[in-house]
Amino acid sequence: MDALSAGDPQRIGDYWLAGRIAHRALSSDGRTLVSVSEAGVNVYDVHTGKRTGGWAGLRMKDGTPQEPALNKSGRLLALIIGSELGVWDLASGRQLVRRSLSERGQFGVTWGEHESILTVMYQGDIVYLLDVATGKQFGKALYAEGGTMPWQAPLVDPTGEHLLLAGGRFDELALPGWTPERRLAPCRTHRDVAAFTPDGKTVACAAATIALVDAATGRELKRGDDDWACDICSKSTARLRFSQDGDYLAAFAERELRVWKVADRQQILTYRAEDELTDVRFDADGRTLRYLYDNMVISLDLAPRADATHVRKGVAKLSPEGRWAAMEDPDQNRLGLWDLRARKEVATFPLGEFGAWGFDRTGTRMLVADITSVRLIDLATRKKLWQISTPHTDTNNPERADFSQDGKTITLTLQPSTQEGDFRLLVLDTAGGRLLRTFSSQIDGGPYTPDGRLASTFGRFIDPTAGKPVDAAFDVVRGASAVAVSGQGRLAFSAGPAGRIAMWTAKGPDLLTPVLRGTTGEIEELAFSPKGDLLASVTREGILQIWDVNTMRRLGGAFNLHGSQITSLAFSPDDSTVYAADWGSVYKIPIGAERIVQDVCRRAGHPLSPADWAALLKDVPYRDICPAGQP
Template identity: 25%
Template sequence: MSDRLEAGDPERIGEFWLAGRLGAGGQGVVYDAYGPDGTRVAVKVLHGAQEAPRELALMAAEARAAQRVASFCTARILQVRLEPPRPYIVSEYIDGLSLQGTVKGAAGRPGRRFAGDDLHRLGIGIATALTAIHEAKVVHRDLKPGNVMLGPDGPRLIDFGIARVLDTHSATEGTFAGTLRYMAPEVYAGRRAGAEADVFAWGAIMVFAATGEHAFQGGTLPEIAHRIRTHHPDLAALPDALRPLVEAALAKDPLARPSARAVLAALTRDPREGPGGPDDLVAAGAAQAGLRSRWEPGDPALGKVAEDVYAALPPREQGLVPEVFLRCVVPGEDGSLATRPVALAELSDRDRPDEARALEHVVRAFEPLLVVAGDQVVLARPAVLRAWPRLRDWAEDERDGLRVHHRVREAARTWADHGRRRGDVLTGAHLDEAVRWATAAGSGPSLNRLERGLLDASTRARTARGRRTRAAAAVLAVTTLVSLTATGWAIRAQRTTVDQRDIAASRQLAAQSRQFGATAPDKAALLAVAAHGIRETPESRAALLNIVTHPARGVLNGYRGDPRAVAADRAGRLLAIGNKDGTIGLWDVRRHRRAGGFLRLFEGDGSDVPMMVALSPDGRTLAGAAADEESAAGSTWADGDVRGTVRFWDVRTRRPLGELPVSSGPGSVVFAPDGKSAAVNDGEEIALWDVGTTLRRRGPVVRAAESDYGTFTVVSPDATAVATGEISGELGVWDLASGERTASFPVEGAAVALSPDARTVVTAESGEDYDTYVRFYDARTGKQRSKPIRMSLASDVGPFSPDGRAVFIGTQLRDTATGTRLGTLPVDSGDDAKIVSFAGEHTVVSLTANDFSRNTVRLWDVTVHQPDRRPFDPVPPDERDGLNRHGFSPDRRTMVTLAAVGGQDAFQTWDVGSGKQTRPPVPAPSDANGRTDADPIVVRPGGGAFAVADLEARIKLWDQAARRWSVLDDGPGGVVNAMALSPDGRILAAGRGHLVHAPDRPADGRVQLWDLDARAPIGDGPLFTSGEQVTALAFSPDGTTLAAGIGRTVRLWNVADGEELDPPISGLTGTVTALAFAPDNRTLAIGAADATTLWDVRGRRQIGAPLAGHSDRVTSLAFSRDGGILATGGDDGVARLWDVTGQSQIGAPLTGHADRVAAMSFDADAAVLTTSDWAATVRRWNIAMPADPAATACTIAGRTLTRAEWAQYVPPGIDYRDTCPSLSGS
C-alpha cells in the first residue's frame, strides 16, 4: 500500500481524492488517488508556486509530448492543470511492480532474475517504449529499473520528471539530470543527453535484469563516473541473441550506439527484412513484449483492501461498518464531502458494552485505512470514500441524513460542554427534522448515548413548555428552587467538561507533535509546547521531552528554495545558502529566520551551473562563485572554456566589494582565518586572492589536477593546504603559501576531505563487495591512522568539525584519530539527507535532497543525546580481535576487563568515571586445556574483589588485598549464563544453563547464592533447579529480592530466607534476556526478545504496553535514580530511553556502539548515561534535561505558533495562546 498522507497534504486535488503518497521528487509529490467514479490514478502535484514561467512552460511541453506517446508504452496522461498555486498532472495508475522491485524483491516477495524468453520480451518491451517515445520527439533522460513498471500488458515507462522535448532542448539544460549508474558517458562529460543516452540506459538495464547487479558499480560519484567512462561490463549472463545488441548499446561513443528503433527491429524481426515503418515496428514490439504470464500485481486497490476486510468480519460487525466510516464524513453546504477525526469516546458511548467492543474491533480491523491517533479515529486514506463502491453508495444514500446527523452531533457536544442546559436543546424545525431522521430506516450512523440524550431532553423540554402555561404560579416557585440547585450542578459539570476537553486537546496535540517530528521539527516543538500549556498530561510531558532531547534543532523557517551550496561563519551565528535560481540568502541560525534580502549571483536557472558560497570566519564577508552568465549560456560546464566569476559582499551593508575575474569555472572558494584573503580554485590553479583589492597575491600557485573524474583537488578549510592526485594513486599535499609539496604518498580511493589543520586526509573507495571503505591518512607521514571504516552504503565524507578532531561520514560522526564512531544523527531513512556544514562547534546543517514537500535545510546539535568525543577504551581497538571480556560493580563505577596485556591475558580494574586503571593487572589463570577465557565477570563495589566463571563452569573469586584466587564452585555443571551481586556486594547469585560437556542433555537450571565474605554457599542447596536455562538475574535495590529469568518466566525469591515468592511472572512473549528493578523495589523491567515490559512484582501485574523499538534482543536495562527514566540496550548496538510514567520513548535512539550494549547506568542527576558494549568501549551520553523544556522547545522552533496554526490544530473552544511569547516578534 502507498505511504500514508503526511501532515499538510490535502484530502483532494481537484476532483480526485488522495489515498496516500507514491513518492516525492525534485518537481513535486506523486499521490495515489481515485476519481469520482472510483478509477485509480496517479496525481503529480508540482511546486508551481516556486517555478518560473519558463519551468511551467517546459512542464506543459513535457505533458503534451507524453500525451503523443502510445498509451501501451507509458502511463497515459489523463489531465493537465498547471495553473498556480497547485499545478498538477493526472496520469494512469500502473498496477504492478517496478523492475527494480521485481529483481531485488519488494513487498515481501523474493527477487528474481530474468533469463531466456522473459529477458528477451523485457528487452523488446522497453525498446518498444523508447522507440515510441523518441518518435514523439521526447528523451526520457531518467531511464532506470525503478522507472520501468511491469504491468499486466508488459513494461511501461513512467516518470517523465526530467524528460525534455527534443525540439525545445537547450544545450545547457540538466547536465547531471538522471540517475548516476544509468547515465551515459557523454552526460558525465557535460554534453546534452539525447536519445542515445536512453539507449545506453537500456543496455545497463538489461545487465541488471539478467544479473541482479548494476552494470557500473561504485560508491562515489567519481568512481561511478570513472567506471562508466572506462569499464566494459561482463555480458556473459546474457543470451547470445541479446549480447551484441547490449554491447553496442553500451558503447562509450554515442554515435556508435544503435537507435532504439534499430534495437527493436533487431529484436522483433529478421534484420534482412529491413526496419519497416515506425508504427508497424512499435505494434510488433507491443505484441511480443507481453509479460502477463509472470505479472505480479503491485499495490492492491484501496477498494479491494476495504472489501476484503469487510468480507472477513462477522455479520453483526459488518452492520457496524457504516457507523464507523460515516461518522468520519462531514457534508458540506455545497453537497461535497470532507473528513473529520472521530473521538473514541464518541464511538464507545453505547448502552451495551458488547456493541462498544464490536465497534472498537471494526476500527482495528480496518487499519491502516482507519488509524487510532491518541484518543481519536482518523480516516487515514480519504480516497476510500471513492475507491470502495460499498462506502461510496452508503455516503451517497445517506448524504441528507449525514447533514442532519452532523447538526445533531454538534448540538449534542455543545449541550454537553455547557452542562446540558435546557436552553441548548433542539427546538422547532431542527428538532422535528432530527426526530424524523432518527426514526427512519437507513444505513447511516445510529445515535450514541449523548446524542440520544439530547433528543430525549429536547422532546421533554417541548412537552414541559406546554405544561408550564397551565400551572405557571406553582411551577414558578418550584422552578426557582430547582434552577438554583441545577445551576450549581451545571457549573460543576461544566468545569468537569472543560477539564476533559483540555486533557483531550493536550493529548491530541502531543500525538500530532510526534507525527511532525521527522518532517517539521519547528511545528512539532510548538505543538508540544501548546499541549503542555493547555494541560500538563503524561503525553504532553513525553512530547516535550522528545523534542528537547532530540538532536534536531529545527529548520530555517520560511525557506522554500533549492539549495546548491551552504556555508557558515566560525561562531555559527550566520548561514549563507546559495540557491538554484542564482540568489544567496543569509540566515540567522539562532532565530531560524532570514537576515535581510537576497543577493543575486547570476540570473536565470542555474540547474547546470556549479555554485559555491563562503563566509569569512568572522561573518563579515560573503563570497559567491559560479560560471559567468554569458559563457554558461553558450557552453556546458565541462567544455573547459567556461569563464567564472567570484564576487564578494559586505555582509552588514550588503554592498558589493568586487569581483575576481578568474579564467575558468571556479571549483572552490575558501577564506583564510583572518578573512582578508581567500583561496580560489578556478579549475586550473589554486591561488590566494586579496579580498579588499580583489587582486591575486604575489607568490606561487598550486596547479589543480586535470579536470577528470579520475582526479581530485581538495583545499583545506583554513586555506593553507591543497591535496591533489588520482583515484587510488599518488596524493600530493601542497603548502599554499609557499607552493611547495609537503608530502606525497599513495592512497586508496579518492581524497574527498582535508581537515582544517591540514593534518588529516580522508579518502573513500568502493570495494569489490560494493560497500564503501573510508580511510584516514596522516597528511604529513602518509600513514593510515586506523583500520578502514566499512559503510554499507555510499556515504558522503565531510564536513570536519572546526577543531578537525571529528568528521561526518554520511550521518555518522567519526573520530579522525581512531575512526571511532562518536555518534549518529537520527535522520529519517527516506530523507536522503546530507550533512553539509558545521555552524559553530556543536551545530551542523543538513540538506534533504529532492523533496520539496519538506523544509530542506535543517539544524542539528551534535551534543544532544550524543556521546562524548573521547570514549573510554580500556581495550585498544587494534587488540580487540583477541580475548575481550568485562564486567561491572553493582553501582557501575568500577569495571574489570580481561584482555591481552603485554602479550599475556590479564584482568585489569578501572574507574569508569576517570577511565584510569586503579589496581595492578592480574594474570588470568588457565584451565586444564590452557584456556584463560572467563565470562561473566562481576565486581564488588570499589573493586576490592571480583568473581568470574571460566569455560569449565567453575566460579572463582579474586581478592585484591590478599592477591589470591578462591574457588567458590569447582563444577561440574552447566555453563554459568548469568551472575549478579547484591547492592552491598556481599551476596553473589549465579544461574546456569546447558551442561558444559553434554549440551544435548537437559539444562542445569540452577540458581544459587554465595556469601562472598565467608566464601561459602548460602543455604543447604540451590534456590531453584529446573531443566531450563537461567538467562538473567537481578537484585532489588534494597537487596531483599532476587529475580531470575528462566525461559519465558521470571521467578522471585526472598533473599533472607530463600523462599520463593509465588506466583512467578509467566506468559512472556519471548525468552527473558535482561532484568532490572526500579528504585521503588516493586517495579521490574523485563527484557524479552526485542521488547521490554514493566511489572508490578507485588501484584504480578503488567504495567502498560511493551516498550518496543530494538531490532534485536534486549540485552541490558537500567533505571535512573528516581525511577522516572528506563534505559534499554540491545544486540543491535542501540540504547533507548523511555519515560516510565508516559511509557514513551525519549529522544532519538543512542547509536554509538558497534555491537551489543552490555551494561548501562545513570549518574545521580540523570544527566549522563554510561553504556558499554561487547568490546568494553564505554560511552558517556549527554542526556541532560533542560530546566525549562518549554523554553528550549521554543528556541528550537525559532518562532511562535501562529493564530492560523492554532485554529488548524487546536480543537475548537480553546482560545488562542501565545506559545512562545519571547519569539512573538520573530
C-alpha cells in the same frame, strides 16, 4: 531527527535584496553567511541572524553575480559577474582582484583547502589556477582533447602543492608544475568525491564506500575488515565535509545528508532536508552542523542528547540509583570505582581473572569477586569490610553477584568452567562474609525477588534456602538475555531476538499482557525505576526505550545511543533520569519533564523566543519554558 535535536532554524533577511535575486555561501566554520546580489554584498552572523558587514555595489561590469565562493578562512570572497572575475576582502570590502574573462556565462570559480589559490573553470574544465596572494597564474585545461571530465570541483590541498580531481575518475597533479602523480592509490577505487581534514593530514575519498587515506604516505587508514558504506557518495552532486576537529564526516547530495563518527565509522545521522542542500558545514564547537538551502540556514546539534561522563574503557556496572559506576580495567587487572556526581575515579581494587561485581540496592556496598577472593567494600570509606577465599575454582568461576532486597544476603553465581559442568551458587551473609549455603544448580542465578527467591534467566525461580528450583516456572524463549526485578514484585525478561519484553508477577507467577514490543533487536539490559512504575530497556545496537509498567505502553520515542554497547542501566532516585553505561562512558539521559525542559534550554544556548518557538513548534501556543537565568 533520530537522536538529534534541531536547534535554531534561522531565516536570514537581506538588506539589499528587495525584488532581487541573491546567491549565498556559508563559511567553512558555518558561522558566517554571505549573500550577494546585483545591489551588493551582505554578511551575517548565522547564530544571531544579524548583519555584520557588507557593502553596496560591486563596482564591476553589468551582469548578474554567480554563486559566491568563500576561501577556507572565510576572509576572501570570489565572484564571477558577467565577463569579469572579482576577489574581495570580506571584512573591508576592498577588491583584490579584477580580471576579464573571454565571455559571459559558463565560467565558475572554486576555492580548495589552500588559503589563497583559486581555481577558475570553463564548462567544468580548469582554465587556470590563481594565487591571489602573489598574483601568480599557472595550470591549463586538462580535458580539452576529450575524455571524461571529473564531475567534482577541483580540490587544491592545504599545502598548495597538490591538486585532486574526483568524480567518475581520480586524477592527481603536482603544483605548480602540473605534473601527474599517483600518491593516493586507494582513491582510485573510491573516486567519486574527496575531502581533506582541516589539518590536511587525511583525505577521505568515496564511491559506494569511504576510504581514509594518509595524505603524506598514501596509505589507507583501515579499521577492521568492515567496509565504510555510503549510499549517496556515488551521486554526481555528492560532497564530503569534515568537522573542524576531524572527528565527524558528513556526506550530502541533493536532499540527503549522512554524518559519521570518524573514529569508529558509526553513522549517527540519516537526514532528508526540506529542499536540495546548497552547502553543509560544521561549526568549530564540534557539535553543530549547519546546512544551507534557499534563504535558510538550519543548525543541527550533533552532540548526544545525553550528557556523558567518560570513564575507563571496560565492562561497567551501575549502582541502582546511578551514583556509582564500577568499571573493569582488564589491562591493569583492577576495578575502578567512579563517583558519577563528581565525575571522577575515587578508588581502584584488584581484580583477577573471571571478575564479577555488584551493588546492594542502597548503593552503599559493593561485592567484588574473582578467581582468588570475594570481598565486600564499603563505598563511603572505600574500605574492605571482609574477605574470603573463592571456593570451587577448580570447576567454576565467578559470573554474577546479587544482593537480596533487604541487603542481608548475597548470592554469588559461579559458572561452570566446562560445558558439561553445573552452576554453583554461594549464599553469603553480608554481615561477616559467612558462607550460609552452597549448592549445585543446572540453571544460573539472578536477581532477588521481594520474597527472597532468585529469578533465573532460564525461566525458573530458585529458592536459595533450599538450594533448588521451585515448581513455579515462566515461559522464556531460549533463555533470556536480560532480566530485572522490581521492589514491587514484577519481573521483566527479554523474550527472544525481536526486541520483545515479557512481564510477570513474582507471585504466581502470572503473565502480564500485552507483551511489550518496541524497536527490533535483542534486549541486552533491563532496569526498573525505584518506584517500580518505569522500565528501561536497551538493545545491542544501543536503542534505549522507557516503558510505563502500569499501562504496559512505551513512553515517547526510542533514544538512539548509536551502537553503544550498554552493559548496565539505572534510574535516578526521582525517576527523572536514566543512566546507561557502555565501554568507556556513562550517559545521563533526562526523561522527566523538568529535566527535558532544562536540557532544551541549555542546548539552545538562549531562551526560546516566539520566533524560535514558531519555527520548531508551529501548531503549539508559545510558552516561556526556560526558567529565569537559564541558560
